[in-house]
Amino acid sequence: MALSIYNSFSRKKELFEPITAGYAGMYVCGPTVSGESHLGHARPYITFDIVNRYLQFKKLKVRYVRNITDAGHFEEEGREAEDKVSKKAQLERMEPMELVQKYTNLFHWAMKQFNCIEPSIEPTATGHIVEQIGMIEDIIAKGYAYAINGSVYFDVKKYAANYDYGKLSGRVLEDLIDAGNREVVSRDLEGQNEKRDTADFALWKSAPPEHIMRWKSPWGEGFPGWHIECSAMATKYLGANFDIHGGGMDLLFPHHESEIAQSTICNHSAPAKYWMHNNMITINGRKMGKSYNNVIKLTELFSGSHPLLSQPFHPMTIRFFILQSHYRSPLDFSNDALLASEKAFKRLWEAFEVLKNLSSENNEIASDKELDEKINNWLNEFELFMDDDFSSPKVIANMFELSPLINSFKDGIIPIKSISHHTLHLLKEKFKFFLEDIFGLISIDSNNNQILNPVMELLLDLRKEAKLKKDFATSDKIRNQLTAMGFVIKDEKDGGTSWGIG
RNA sequence: GGUCCUGUGGCCGAGUGGCUAGGCUAAGCUCUGCAAAAGCUUCUACAGCGGUUCGAAUCCGCUCGGGACCUCCA
Structure with missing residues (x-):
């Protein structure tokens, strides 16, 4: 009767015990709507749809929050900071928000096709700029972030000195710094290295003039970093501590690791009790x-x-x-x-x-x-x-x-x-x-066609009569032609006949 | 280079040390006027080597192969 969940954080199956009896809060990282969803995206949303349904079956009142990342993700590490969304928008000659709306609609349509239950709340990153700025200010005030040239970075080294950074993803800070240094050297020698340390991640990025999506902030015009949106929205709608945080395995690092760091500073605790990660869909391995x-x-x-x-x-x-x-x-x-x-x-x-x-x-x-x-x-x-x-x-x-x-x-x-x-x-x-x-499965075929039903009934009736008269030429003609049209005719053991499409 | 995961029959995939998951494909049989559907049966899998054990696909070690993350990614 008791539900166990594999917790990525402890790397063990654990008994699921809701923080508040009778309730479950779940946050799932939603899609980045800068392009069309593909098969890989279907997995987490179907997986967590099942989780949502099953928690409800377990008599829990579930608040299921799944965000829409409509501000795009930003490239860092010395390469030219560029908003994917605005870049593509120029190519397609569309307003950024127009593009985002288009792919959001398409995503919703796909979720409907999959018969996924809608989340309780579906917040957008662009709709929560204020909350994100507030959280960044808090992190700065607590001494774990610094502003430079209009951007704000999280001080990973300082955080790691006082907290366990890398526990979720199994990372060691020194390795990250090494890796980061290698990247900088091999990738881009002249990158503006304004970060104090390569392991630091952006909370706020100053927007270059050509950047279309931009907001005013205490540090100048810019846009939020990737990880802060989930922390801000999860905290707003689920509180400092909630039950389940889900997403694809590829988000373990740096995304979820960073979320933990941000929330730990702002809320004095890691956000979620259970971390769930679905594996990838592969194609040719x-x-x-x-x-x-x-x-x-x-x-x-x-x-x-x-x-x-x-x-x-x-x-x-x-x-x-x-x-x-x-x-x-x-x-x-x-x-x-x-x-x-x-x-x-x-x-x-x-x-x-x-x-x-x-x-x-x-x-x-x-x-x-x-x-x-x-x-x-x-x-x-x-x-x-x-x-x-x-x-x-x-x-x-x-x-x-x-x-x-x-x-x-x-x-x-x-x-x-x-x-x-x-x-x-x-x-x-x-x-x-x-x-x-x-499982949320629904019937695949459309046998309830109002126009087709009586027609099929008529044909099958004629065929039955022919069969009774042992006129197999006629009965087979009806069956074979229907088969050729894509219908499946089944003679049942009880003498009746059923049909289907495909 | 670092961290982690993984290697199951023609294919896809479950597998908590002992009691053949399941699906698809293929073959045979039963039923049927014929077919389809359905039912039954068969196709004897655990990358390799070594170890632990009364017993290992399952635990341990090594070798080989595949993958993920370390950079945007579900």
Whole structure:
């Protein structure tokens, strides 16, 4: 009954105990809306959607905060400071906020396709400049940041002297400084090295004249550093201490490490009790990311317009594909893997539909005690597996154990009275609950077409008549032509006929 | 170079030392007018070497391979 979560901070599975009984606060690093979301982005948002749903199932009132990074991320380390968002905006001849709005809308659309529940609060970085400035002022006042040439940097060395810097990501300060020095030397000799130390990170950056996105601050016009936005917004909406902070593994360092440092100075404690990080989606064994030029955008996935894709893939196929592996394992993408997921999901969903229509004989006692018990065990494990750090693949495996049984009940291969009506009821209830409410999966096909339904009924009726007259030429013609059009015709064991698309 | 993760059958993927996850593909069988669907069965996996153990895919060591982070990145 107790939920355990793998905490990246302790590198152990820990029992989840909410800070305030009955409530859970969760902050998840949201997208940078300077471009279209790709398959890699789908993973954290689907993963934490499941977490959100499951926490609610555990009777917790969840406040789920997921930000929109619409100020762009800024390059540092001696290279010309450049806002990605404003750079791209010039290329596309759009206002920065227009661009940001476009990709925000697209992101929301994609989340809807995936049937992700909206976060409780979705704050934007540009909407919280005041809070960020306030936090920076606080850090300066406490002596852990310094302003220079209109920019403000966090003093990592000083922080590390008094606190444990690098604990989350397993880093040692000296290594960082060494690495930083190497970078500067190899990358850019004439970079304006205004930072006291290479390990320091920016809280506020002075904006060069061509920079479009800029705000007034005590240090001059500029824009906030990357890490401060999450700290400011998380603190504002979840308080100094909240339960879960989530994001992709690639954010461990420097992003989350820096968040911890900032919050520790301002709020005297690390922000989150549990840190959760999902692993990457890889493609040919390599992380999918802009830098590798190997991304498959979500729109391409849904439409099938990509050289690596043989066909369009339904958002639910993607969701199922992601759920079939554990969120902390790397997941390798391929067209074949998606095809396999598509087929598997279809089969599972069909069993679910069959299950809905099963009816028991109201027998209190199962005629096959062993089977009855087996089914109850599989069902009980649904929750046990999810309690064990959200092991969705195991739950799905159990569902696949149950599917042939469900089909056998329907076909009469196994009599329905083998299990008690109570077990059947539980089977229906849990299957539906975990599939729809926890996993957030919805039907993939659109059989409820108002215009098509009567037409299909007519055709199948004609075919049935032909079959009765043993006029197989006619019945096969109807079936074959429908098949050619993309319909699947299934003759059921009970004499009826069902149909589907694809 | 540093830190960390990882290597499972044709493919994708679970695996808490002992009791063959699961899915996809393929083959066979049952059912069926034929097919599809469904059901059943089969395809004998744990990178290599050594160690601990009564017993290891699972723990330890070494070797080889892959990856992530150290720079924007989910």
